[in-house]
Amino acid sequence: MNPIKKINVTQGVFWIEIPEAEVYILCGCPADSVKHLMKRGLIVSVEQDGISWETGPNAILLSDVLLQNGEFSNMAEFPVLQMLYRQGMLLPGHPNNRGLKPVLIGLKEQVEAQLEYIYRGNYGLTSESELVQAGASAEQAREMMAMKLKFAFGEIRKSEEFLDSRVIRSDPVEIRNGVFIRRLQMNVFEIKYGDASVTVDLNLSPYSTYPSPYPLNFHNITREYFAVLHVGEGDGWDINRPSMSSILMFHGKIYLIDAGPNTTNNLTALGIGINEIEGLFHTHSHDDHFAGLTTLLRADRRIKYYATRLVRDSVAKKLAALLSFDERNFSHYFDVADLQFDTWNPIDGMEVKPVFSPHPVETNLFIFRSLYENGYRTYAHYADIVSLDVLEKMVGNGDPGSGISRNFYNRTRKNYLVPADLKKLDIGGGMIHGTAKDFKEDPSEKIILAHTALPLTEGQKEIGSGAPFGTIDRLIHSHRDYLWQFAYKYLKSYFPGIPDHQLQILLNNPVVEFNPASIIVKDNETYGEIYLVLTGMVEIIKDEKMQGLLYGGSLIGEISGITGRTSEETFRSANFVKALKIPTCLYNEFIHRNHLAHEIERLQNIRETLEKSWLFGEGISHAVKNKLARAVRSRKYKADTVLENTKLGSVHLLIGGGGERFNADGVFDSIGAGDFFGEDSAVFGATPLFGIRFLEPTSAFEISGNILGDIPIVRWKLYEIYRKHRRQIMVRSNFSITVPDLGI
Numbered sequence: 001m002n003p004i005k006k007i008n009v010t011q012g013v014f015w016i017e018i019p020e021a022e023v024y025i026l027c028g029c030p031a032d033s034v035k036h037l038m039k040r041g042l043i044v045s046v047e048q049d050g051i052s053w054e055t056g057p058n059a060i061l062l063s064d065v066l067l068q069n070g071e072f073s074n075m076a077e078f079p080v081l082q083m084l085y086r087q088g089m090l091l092p093g094h095p096n097n098r099g100l101k102p103v104l105i106g107l108k109e110q111v112e113a114q115l116e117y118i119y120r121g122n123y124g125l126t127s128e129s130e131l132v133q134a135g136a137s138a139e140q141a142r143e144m145m146a147m148k149l150k151f152a153f154g155e156i157r158k159s160e161e162f163l164d165s166r167v168i169r170s171d172p173v174e175i176r177n178g179v180f181i182r183r184l185q186m187n188v189f190e191i192k193y194g195d196a197s198v199t200v201d202l203n204l205s206p207y208s209t210y211p212s213p214y215p216l217n218f219h220n221i222t223r224e225y226f227a228v229l230h231v232g233e234g235d236g237w238d239i240n241r242p243s244m245s246s247i248l249m250f251h252g253k254i255y256l257i258d259a260g261p262n263t264t265n266n267l268t269a270l271g272i273g274i275n276e277i278e279g280l281f282h283t284h285s286h287d288d289h290f291a292g293l294t295t296l297l298r299a300d301r302r303i304k305y306y307a308t309r310l311v312r313d314s315v316a317k318k319l320a321a322l323l324s325f326d327e328r329n330f331s332h333y334f335d336v337a338d339l340q341f342d343t344w345n346p347i348d349g350m351e352v353k354p355v356f357s358p359h360p361v362e363t364n365l366f367i368f369r370s371l372y373e374n375g376y377r378t379y380a381h382y383a384d385i386v387s388l389d390v391l392e393k394m395v396g397n398g399d400p401g402s403g404i405s406r407n408f409y410n411r412t413r414k415n416y417l418v419p420a421d422l423k424k425l426d427i428g429g430g431m432i433h434g435t436a437k438d439f440k441e442d443p444s445e446k447i448i449l450a451h452t453a454l455p456l457t458e459g460q461k462e463i464g465s466g467a468p469f470g471t472i473d474r475l476i477h478s479h480r481d482y483l484w485q486f487a488y489k490y491l492k493s494y495f496p497g498i499p500d501h502q503l504q505i506l507l508n509n510p511v512v513e514f515n516p517a518s519i520i521v522k523d524n525e526t527y528g529e530i531y532l533v534l535t536g537m538v539e540i541i542k543d544e545k546m547q548g549l550l551y552g553g554s555l556i557g558e559i560s561g562i563t564g565r566t567s568e569e570t571f572r573s574a575n576f577v578k579a580l581k582i583p584t585c586l587y588n589e590f591i592h593r594n595h596l597a598h599e600i601e602r603l604q605n606i607r608e609t610l611e612k613s614w615l616f617g618e619g620i621s622h623a624v625k626n627k628l629a630r631a632v633r634s635r636k637y638k639a640d641t642v643l644e645n646t647k648l649g650s651v652h653l654l655i656g657g658g659g660e661r662f663n664a665d666g667v668f669d670s671i672g673a674g675d676f677f678g679e680d681s682a683v684f685g686a687t688p689l690f691g692i693r694f695l696e697p698t699s700a701f702e703i704s705g706n707i708l709g710d711i712p713i714v715r716w717k718l719y720e721i722y723r724k725h726r727r728q729i730m731v732r733s734n735f736s737i738t739v740p741d742l743g744i
């Protein structure tokens with residue numbers, strides 16, 4: 001009988017079980033991998049001598065590639081927490097604490113990155129000097145460090161103190177008890193025990209993603225004046241619900257409050273496209289509030305990032321550790337807006353007050369308000385907090401470093417009980433989360449209890465309400481339809497300089513709604529309408545393959561409508577989609593009257609080519625595509641032309657012909673239409689990884705690296721490819737060379 005059991009847990013995640021050797025390996029650890037193990041019954045509760053704990057992995061195999069299809073492949077924070085605490089491997093006197101440490105297995109740089117990311121996930125900022133640099137006063141920094149040490153049982157510990165690691169190259173490496181692992185090729189591994197072996201492939205196929213552990217129904221959401229859309233009341237262990245988060249709608253705009261795992265899946269269920277998101281209000285850096293940042297990096301503009309400087313520095317350091325990049329590059333992806341503690345910060349007519357929350361990492365709570373009749377309407381979002389009983393035990397005797405002050409405790413208690421029209425709070429309990437009983441006398445009009453995987457008790461139900469996914473609390477009702485505002489904004493950006501009275505010709509058309517999974521435009525057919533997507537997400541399908549996604553601001557059917565050609569793709573709604581339906585004849589008359597035909601035809605031909613490529617094929621609105629199209633320069637290369645170690649200021653997208661990439665080891669791979677080169681130097685300022693040799697006459701689009709670097713989704717894809725190529729070079733050379741990494 002084969003002593004090795006291999007289970008495909010989900011896309012890109014495997015379970016390897018070797019009971020004889022007491023080795024249980026989680027292979028691949030994207031966000032929520034622990035929940036997938038729970039759902040598959042690979043983590044279960046056991047009991048011994050009246051003590052209950054969980055089973056689970058004792059080793060984690062990391063992906064060679066940190067990013068796959070835009071998502072993090074390695075997020076070991078929660079799997080490690082599950083091993084240390086829920087399995088009891090770190091708890092003194094626990095039956096399952098037998099002196100063994102969990103093991104991280106992988107490339108040296110991936111192991112080191114995970115160790116630092118877990119360290120930052122445990123503690124956030126780790127010294128008084130870091131806290132002061134993030135805006136705290138010297139006195140505040142001392143008290144915050146005293147609080148951190150209470151949470152950390154008196155000591156800030158490096159991850160290496162409670163985690164083992166195994167760095168693998170191509171030669172077999174022993175994991176433990178005669179179990180060996182070796183790399184066969186990039187992200188493909190052989191695990192061997194005795195004469196038995198299995199192969200594990202952690203590569204994702206093109207356009208595939210890590211699935212969510214829970215299904216969500218589609219919701220048809222109306223954009224509101226001032227309302228809270230509930231999108232998560234669970235915690236990092238809840239296998240049936242998203243982690244605690246909310247969406248705040250103000251003047252029809254969409255603001256996220258935290259970005260936990262499966263943010264893309266959550267938004268899809270709600271009919272919200274990434275480019276609709278105005279900003280993110282961020283409470284703290286734990287993975288169940290942090291893992292969805294990659295979703296926001298897939299917008300075609302920098303989404304606004306709202307937090308206090310204290311939280312922003314903590315988040316940036318953790319993201320920098322995970323990606324091995326300079327934390328100052330955080331602003332390449334987000335439009336950073338630092339908020340002041342205990343002050344009403346104005347944001348486009350709304351006001352928000354961040355309040356400090358005691359937690360192992362830097363955390364701010366948020367109170368939002370908007371002016372209404374007879375004063376303000378308010379929403380308080382309290383994730384994460386700590387119970388007052390736990391906080392009471394942290395009060396020191398007045399000596400430096402002995403604990404927090406009584407004033408700190410009193411101020412926190414007062415902040416907890418600030419009245420609001422709606423308050424959502426963390427009742428996760430334990431050492432680092434809140435409890436409902438602290439809010440029994442809270443004068444707030446309505447309280448939502450969240451951040452727990454457990455059903456509410458009868459006592460908790462007396463204190464607060466639940467909020468199923470997709471439900472809405474309207475604080476100020478809307479008396480207008482914001483879809484027309486979206487339509488005007490998109491048309492104005494698409495047709496800059498055209499008078500408003502001319503845009504009204506297009507605006508005076510119906511808004512139509514498509515149910516999820518509906519075909520909007522079918523390939524090889526012509527249509528009499530053009531659709532301007534206002535909300536939702538649209539799939540592009542060609543040759544029976546998913547090619548990408550379109551969001552608000554995208555036009556569907558324009559090329560077919562103008563030229564009379566049949567559509568080359570099928571456009572299908574991924575969720576509830578609302579679109580402005582414009583008759584083709586009216587659209588063409590509008591173009592003729594405003595003398596736009598020549599320019600639109602020129603831009604559309606370039607856009608059409610861009611859209612066929614992986615780099616530009618999804619998530620980019622027509623306005624941004626037009627900006628790219630205007631910046632394109634055409635280049636032609638003769639056969640046998642060689643660009644060797646040439647630092648380019650532009651990225652080249654091949655549109656015809658082809659050639660090969662090469663380095664000192666020889667030919668790396670071939671390139672053809674849709675491939676690109678030059679991103680290493682043009683966008684990131686690095687020395688090129690490859691030379692380029694054209695094997696036939698080749699044409700290309702050349703686009704400035706400065707322009708591409710300002711489009712988050714494009715920059716993110718370029719960085720993913722750079723890191724992938726870098727790993728491939730190292731693996732092929734059996735790590736005989738070191739390729740310098742770079743910051744994004």
